[in-house]
Amino acid sequence: MERLEFQMFANEILSRLPTKCVARLRCVSKQWRYELSSHLFAIIHYSRTAKYEDRKLITLTNSSIDLYNLIRGNVDISSRKIISFPVDTSLSNLTILASEYGLLLMCIQFIPNELILWNPTTNQFLNLCDKKPKHFFDLKEDAVGIYIDSSNDVKILLLQRHMDDVVPRVYYRNTCEWKTLTFLKGPDYGSSLYWLSSGTLCNNVLYFPSPQYWTPSKSYTIAFDVDSETFSKQFFQNPQHTSYVYCWKHP
Structure with missing residues (x-):
């Protein structure tokens, strides 16, 4: 029952928070990390925040994987962030x-x-x-x-x-x-x-x-x-x- 209540809390409340906030909350405990890392939470979070958060543009080259913010359809070059691929x-x-x-x-x-x-x-x-x-x-x-x-x-x-x-x-x-x-x-x-x-x-x-x-x-x-x-x-x-x-x- 306790887990079900927390799952409902995560899906109904925490899923409305910005991505950066969710990433920080995953460090609270093992339970928080487990629930906030589930694919169901990811889908709910994406469907709710995609309307409000700036979209992202990802580019793949032979030297780097770059992530940019899209602001009203325009690429924010200054927001460039290099991310790593998890597989060697x-x-x-x-x-x-x-x-x-x-x-x-x-x-x-x-x-x-x-x-x-x-x-x-x-x-x-x-x-x-x-x-x-x-x-x-x-x-x-x-x-x-x-x-x-x-x-x-x-x-x-x-x-x-x-x-x-x-x-x-x-x-x-x-x-x-x-x-x-x-x-x-x-x-x-x-x-x-x-x-x-x-x-x-x-x-x-x-x-x-x-x-x-x-x-x-x-x-x-x-x-x-x-x-x-x-x-x-x-x-x-x-x-x-x-x-x-x-x-x-x-x-």
Whole structure:
């Protein structure tokens, strides 16, 4: 009961504080550190403070990872802060694949290839590889997306090519487990799909465009419904001009 009361206090009261204040409060005790480091608290805190706090811009170069404040859409150069990546690797091997809810999905390209879910604010991370890393993720062949479900569980969708097939897998942050899903049946997606980018999340759907430059009429987009965890194939009225898919909320 005592823990439940403190959890409610953290989620309802402490989640409204600025990020720097939360970081200091994590040093109060082990209990405070545990509750304020949970992914549920991180999601609640992000959803409440993102409207009021200045957004952040992160840049990745071969020599440093820089963090800047965004003030009314403008980069504050004077706010530059150099942060470190928690995994020992050369920065030239890192690629940012996707970002949602203050989390970054990173790829370490050098063998072994790894997927890292990283929170730059707390510098906490998860290595998502459950198999031999060098066979786990291929930046040129595979695709990823990040989303959150109705139970506030952060999930990672991974689309992997296995021979001529596409094998979709979902990582559940709550249980730290992977689950294999069923992909579309029909054409040989494994050899014909071309991933232009990581998935774009819009209205609880992840979109993966697959443009066909030599035959534009065959261009299409793979859509993944995050609620039903099912896939569909979608066409656009003017496919020859469909190279990217972007979604945004009108202010």
